[in-house]
Amino acid sequence: MAGRINDEDVKAVRDAVPIDAVVSEYLQLRNAGGGNLKGLCPFHDEKSPSFQVSPSKGLFHCFGCQEGGDTLTFVMKIDHLSFSEAVERLAGQAGITLRYEEGGYNPSHQRGERIRLVEAHKIAAEWYAEQLAMSPEADTGRVFLAERGFDQAAAVHFGVGYSPQGWDHLTRYLRGKGFTDKELLLSGLSQEGRRGPIDRFRGRLMWPIRDIGGDVVGFGARKLYEADNGPKYLNTPDTAIYKKSQVLYGIDLAKKDIAKASRAVVVEGYTDVMACHLAGVTTAIATCGTAFGGEHIKILRRLLMDNGSARVIFTFDGDAAGQKAALRAFEDDQKFAAETYIAIAPDGMDPCDLRLAKGDEAVADLVEPRTPLFEFALRQIVGRYDLDTPAGRAAALDEAAPVVARIKNSGAQHEVAVQLAGMLGILDTQFVVKRVAQLARWARERGGKGPAPDRHQHAAQQYAQPSAAPRGPALNLRNPVYATERELLKLALQRPELVSPAFDAYGIDEFTAPPYAAVRQAILDAGGSEPGVEDPQGYLVKVREAAPDDAVRAMVTELAVEAILLHKGTKGVDEVYAGAQLVTVRRRAVERRIRDIQSQLTRLGTHGDPAQLAAVQNELWVLQQYDQTLRVQGAAAL
Numbered sequence: 362m363a364g365r366i367n368d369e370d371v372k373a374v375r376d377a378v379p380i381d382a383v384v385s386e387y388l389q390l391r392n393a394g395g396g397n398l399k400g401l402c403p404f405h406d407e408k409s410p411s412f413q414v415s416p417s418k419g420l421f422h423c424f425g426c427q428e429g430g431d432t433l434t435f436v437m438k439i440d441h442l443s444f445s446e447a448v449e450r451l452a453g454q455a456g457i458t459l460r461y462e463e464g465g466y467n468p469s470h471q472r473g474e475r476i477r478l479v480e481a482h483k484i485a486a487e488w489y490a491e492q493l494a495m496s497p498e499a500d501t502g503r504v505f506l507a508e509r510g511f512d513q514a515a516a517v518h519f520g521v522g523y524s525p526q527g528w529d530h531l532t533r534y535l536r537g538k539g540f541t542d543k544e545l546l547l548s549g550l551s552q553e554g555r556r557g558p559i560d561r562f563r564g565r566l567m568w569p570i571r572d573i574g575g576d577v578v579g580f581g582a583r584k585l586y587e588a589d590n591g592p593k594y595l596n597t598p599d600t601a602i603y604k605k606s607q608v609l610y611g612i613d614l615a616k617k618d619i620a621k622a623s624r625a626v627v628v629e630g631y632t633d634v635m636a637c638h639l640a641g642v643t644t645a646i647a648t649c650g651t652a653f654g655g656e657h658i659k660i661l662r663r664l665l666m667d668n669g670s671a672r673v674i675f676t677f678d679g680d681a682a683g684q685k686a687a688l689r690a691f692e693d694d695q696k697f698a699a700e701t702y703i704a705i706a707p708d709g710m711d712p713c714d715l716r717l718a719k720g721d722e723a724v725a726d727l728v729e730p731r732t733p734l735f736e737f738a739l740r741q742i743v744g745r746y747d748l749d750t751p752a753g754r755a756a757a758l759d760e761a762a763p764v765v766a767r768i769k770n771s772g773a774q775h776e777v778a779v780q781l782a783g784m785l786g787i788l789d790t791q792f793v794v795k796r797v798a799q800l801a802r803w804a805r806e807r808g809g810k811g812p813a814p815d816r817h818q819h820a821a822q823q824y825a826q827p828s829a830a831p832r833g834p835a836l837n838l839r840n841p842v843y844a845t846e847r848e849l850l851k852l853a854l855q856r857p858e859l860v861s862p863a864f865d866a867y868g869i870d871e872f873t874a875p876p877y878a879a880v881r882q883a884i885l886d887a888g889g890s891e892p893g894v895e896d897p898q899g900y901l902v903k904v905r906e907a908a909p910d911d912a913v914r915a916m917v918t919e920l921a922v923e924a925i926l927l928h929k930g931t932k933g934v935d936e937v938y939a940g941a942q943l944v945t946v947r948r949r950a951v952e953r954r955i956r957d958i959q960s961q962l963t964r965l966g967t968h969g970d971p972a973q974l975a976a977v978q979n980e981l982w983v984l985q986q987y988d989q990t991l992r993v994q995g996a997a998a999l
Contacts, residue, residue: 366448367460371433376450377455380432381416386574387439388663389620390414401663404428405441410666440574442475449476478602482577485550486569488534489522489580493566499523501585504564509632510717511639519568519614519635525583526564528554548599549551549579561597562904564589568631570597570649571613579603581610581631581649596650607656609646610634618643619664623671623699624727627653632713633676639710640721642728651832661699671699674728676712701734735777739764743784748964749957750850754785758793761785766800774801786960842949846877847920849942852934853884854901854921857893859939863999865889867943871950883907883917940996947999951988955981 370411381390381398388398393399393413400410402423411425428438452459493499493516502523505515507886511771515521524531532551536542542558542957545551551558565582572578579597597603619625626645626949628634637645648657653675665671706715716724742761747753758781765781768774775794850872852860869885872878884890884908893900908914932938959980965974971980990998 365462367462368446368930370452370936371448373457374451374455374459375419375432377457378432378451379416380419380421380435380800381414383432383451384414384421384435386616388412389666391666396888401666402426402428402661403663405611422910426643440475440572446474446476450479463645471772474544474547475602477540477544478600479576479578481535481538481544481548481550482579482602484535484538484579485531486520486522486567486577489524489567489569490517490520492525493521493523496523496525498525505566505583505585509636509713511632511635513949515635515639519631519638520577522567522569524560524562524565524567526586528559528563531560531562532558549600549603562595568610569605570608570610572602572608573612573616575613576602578608579605581651583631587765604656605649606654607652607660608649609657609660610635610649611638611646612660614638615644615646616664619661620666621667625660625661625665625673627673628712629676629677630711630713633711634784636713636716636737637728637881640716640724642712642725645712645728665699670728672701672702674702674704674730675734676704676728700730702730703734704730704735721849735765736780739777739781739784743781746820748786749961751953751957754787754960757785758787758796762793762796763800766795766804768801774798783963783966786957786964788956788960788963799869842876843874844926845942845945845949846872847876848926849882849946850877850884851920851923851925852939853890853927854893854917856939857890857897858932860943861889861891861894861934863943865891865994865999868950871946873953876913877910879913880916880920883909883913936996942958943999944991944995948988948991951984951991955988956982958984 379964382401384390384398388400388403390400391410396415396417396418399410400412400414401407401410402425402819404412404423405426405428407425412421412423414421419431420429421431421435430438432451433444433447436450436911437444440447440450442450449459494513503513503516506512506521511521529551532545535550537544542551545558546553550561552561553559561639562582564582564584564586566585568581568583569577570579578602579602581597583596584591584593584595590779595607597607610631615625615638622644623657624644625638628645628647630647634645634647637643661673665673706723706727710718711842712724712727715727732882739761742764743757746757749755758937761781761784762778765774767778768777774797778794778797779790781797782788782790785793787793849860849864853864857864865885867881869878869881872881883904884907887900887903890900901917905914905917908917927934927938958977962974962981963978965977987998
């Protein structure tokens with residue numbers, strides 16, 4: 362076993378490395394007064410900073426979770442190191458050679474596991490970089506980078522390297538540096554072969570992945586040769602020092618600018634990070650072979666300090682996969698206090714391709730906040746529905762409202778609900794606002810689990826007009842819309858001479874009750890109402906035969922025998938009465954269409970295609986004129 366580190370050396374390490382310098386590698390610190398600094402605690406989730414650092418005392422303390430101690434305690438806890446490992450790590454940063462009380466200098470192979478694995482990765486990164494710069498075999502990698510706009514200086518800046526195609530070049534090199542086979546396998550740099558450890562990465566372009574403290578903890582490897590049967594990108598497997606859900610590529614380079622600018626740009630790949638940084642967007646980072654998730658958010662929150670002006674901009678490809686990734690990111694949106702946005706190049710290019718095609722300015726312009734992530738997510742949901750129909754708008758509301766209800770800030774929730782109403786083209790904005798508030802209330806009552814199923818009344822049931830299905834809910838004949846449709850159908854079946862041929866020009870969608878729409882369809886399938894003028898009995902037989910099932914057939918019979926309802930003041934069942942029913946049903950259909958078009962105009966807003974806006978506005982004007990004519994001229998305008 363390694364001997365105990367000399368006490369004087371431990372003190373020298375504590376004195377040599379200021380606690381605020383160490384802590385600020387992991388989170389943003391601000392003046393707290395009295396010579397202290399404050400930030401968001403890295404050991405528990407909090408919204409306001411309760412974590413304080415005293416540089417003069419060399420101590421930290423969190424008033425929220427009660428964690429505290431000196432520089433070594435902080436490093437031990439945040440990086441899960443033993444005491445000796447923490448001393449060795451800080452000693453390495455300070456250039457201090459440690460002495461060990463029992464056994465003199467500690468041989469390298471006796472150091473703590475994490476220190477050994479980090480050291481192996483550091484040496485591997487340097488070796489890979491040397492291969493890219495010097496090896497003739499690495500020309501394929503150099504060409505790959507050059508074709509994407511990256512020269513040797515860029516490769517050096519990001520530490521990009523090359524892994525040779527042989528079986529065990531790196532493994533043999535690290536063995537020569539004193540690393541055991543067990544350490545090489547634990548590090549993920551080697552894997553078990555038929556005759557012992559072999560290189561995990563072979564014939565690939567290598568990106569070193571560093572933790573927030575700057576240590577290389579893993580690699581991302583890009584395939585270069587067709588003969589390579591592996592995946593396009595191959596990452597280090599999870600190890601004692603590398604967890605893909607807890608690392609962000611480029612965070613070591615971006616952290617200071619993220620804290621300074623209160624802004625982070627999340628891109629999808631290693632070359633995208635390179636392109637952004639070289640274009641001046643030095644706050645760019647990327648995940649490493651996994652979706653952006655909760656652990657990544659924790660890293661960014663500590664740097665952004667959750668102030669109100671903080672921004673997180675996600676860039677995703679415009680394809681289906683990119684949209685899916687954006688929606689996944691939105692799932693965690695509420696874990697940020699920062700405003701979140703999405704940026705997608707108009708032609709769907711990623712930052713690397715965009716820089717190559719249009720230069721650095723285009724990349725910088727791309728990541729300027731454009732569309733709030735919530736708006737993008739809602740438009741993706743809404744876009745799956747036919748918003749030209751009431752049922753489509755109601756179904757879209759059913760899916761989108763719970764998303765808005767998750768927004769914790771009540772003011773923001775209200776504003777987004779209003780925007781959702783505009784997206785859907787629902788003119789009754791308060792209906793949407795109340796719907797969202799109701800869902801949010803139910804979620805709070807159930808501990809954030811969403812509305813209880815037995816209490817959830819779908820928006821479709823509250824808002825949608827019934828569809829033209831053969832069956833539907835029990836009809837409420839007190840509803841004047843249904844009552845008038847029923848009277849018109851009775852006239853068409855019992856007194857076709859009073860309503861034809863005008864009735865036969867009525868569409869199925871002019872009857873909003875599903876059973877009545879089904880009867881109208883049966884009349885159409887039987888040849889229309891006009892034949893009923895000459896042969897009333899034969900006409901009814903044909904309509905019944907045209908009914909698709911017994912339920913519709915029974916409704917036809919019911920309407921054919923039910924007495925026609927005369928309103929007070931009506932002289933009788935005559936052409937005037939029939940004309941009034943025809944006009945009422947038609948005007949209500951026109952009014953529904955006018956609302957639909959007004960809804961469409963609301964969705965198009967002021968940024969729609971001018972030709973499309975003009976066409977929609979013209980249709981609205983024509984319908985409004987027709988409605989006015991019906992109101993003035995009555996049945997004569999049919």
